[in-house]
Amino acid sequence: MHPGMHPVDGDLVRRLVAGQFPRWAGAAVERVPSDGTVNAMYRLGEDMVVRLPLVAGGAGDVALERTWLPRLAPHLPTPVPEVLGAGRPAEGYPWPWSVYRWLAGENPEPGALSEPVLLAEDLAGFVTAMRSITLPAAPQAHRGGPVASLDAATRAAIEELRGIPEEGVDCDAATSVWEEALRAPVRDGPPVWLHADLMPGNLLVAGGRLTAVIDFGCAGAGDPACDLFPAWNLLPADAREVFRAALDVDDATWTRGRGRTLSQALIALPYYRRTNRAMADNARHVIRTVLAEA
Known part of the structure; x- marks a missing residue:
């Protein structure tokens, strides 16, 4: 989609998690189908998700979410992502990345809304x-x-x-x-x-x-x-x-x-x-x- 995209796959995610969060090293890693344009997401076990920028421009978003999500969440009526782990560049991957708590649900589709x-x-x-x-x-x-x-x-x-x-x-x-x-x-x-x-x-x-x-x-x-x-x-x-x-x-x-x-x-x-x-x-x-x- 973009120039300068960094390749990301399940093996990279497993190595990153094992190296920085050994308590989660044995958890299953599965790519989450997504139409997102800036980040890749991999489900980690049953109740977590790893989110990694695909391009350099997404790296700043990682820091912004880590800073502000914990402050915004108490004021909002709807669940929002909760940062569980702050990943660092490693294994040839150049940007910060995060582990979040998994949030259930499906993306809505225009023309197919039930309510x-x-x-x-x-x-x-x-x-x-x-x-x-x-x-x-x-x-x-x-x-x-x-x-x-x-x-x-x-x-x-x-x-x-x-x-x-x-x-x-x-x-x-x-x-x-x-x-x-x-x-x-x-x-x-x-x-x-x-x-x-x-x-x-x-x-x-x-x-x-x-x-x-x-x-x-x-x-x-x-x-x-x-x-x-x-x-x-x-x-x-x-x-x-x-x-x-x-x-x-x-x-x-x-x-x-x-x-x-x-x-x-x-x-x-x-x-x-x-x-x-x-x-x-x-x-x-x-x-x-x-x-x-x-």
Whole structure:
């Protein structure tokens, strides 16, 4: 998927665990099927998972999660990853890695939600709790800055998609939605705590309800519009309105959130269309959903 990816396999994970956490050396190691783009995951025994960055850019996320997850978890209504072991570079593997407690559940799929309205309420509760956190010295959330900071990359992606007619993206309509987001008033207030990457792959559900939120590598403070992603990348129209009402989102924040979600999808589609089917399919879903709403 990316240049500079480090090869990771079960044998490497076994050697890393045995060398640094001998108490877990005999536990079974099994690759966890994942559409993630930055980390590989291996189940360790029955109740743990090893998570290793695939690229150098993911190494900083490891430190961020180790620092902030223990502080954020007590304030959240939904289970989040618990760091059990802090791994170091070794065995030719160049970056820090972590062992987490295993969290049960499945990733939700757009169009296949059994309880979309209840899931929307659960997601709104999680986002509300994140926003209410007052822990000081928060890092800046990835993608949490001004909408305008995404302008160059978004317009470049739109032009790239013009050259891929088989994707069928209405690039003029996408440009119009994006420019509306750029014109939306900026929030008048301090930044708030965000997860900042509420993709379906970072959510776990059981029985249609939210059971856990994972991957806090993008978390930090920023524009609350950043955590509106599920409105378009996951929820159907009726549940989307429930999500918006539960969060009491004003028009300007909604417009920025829609634009941010569209921007992420427009950038992801040409990048992942041949290397990560799930990411590309979700990007197509977002583009269709956003343009239909707009």
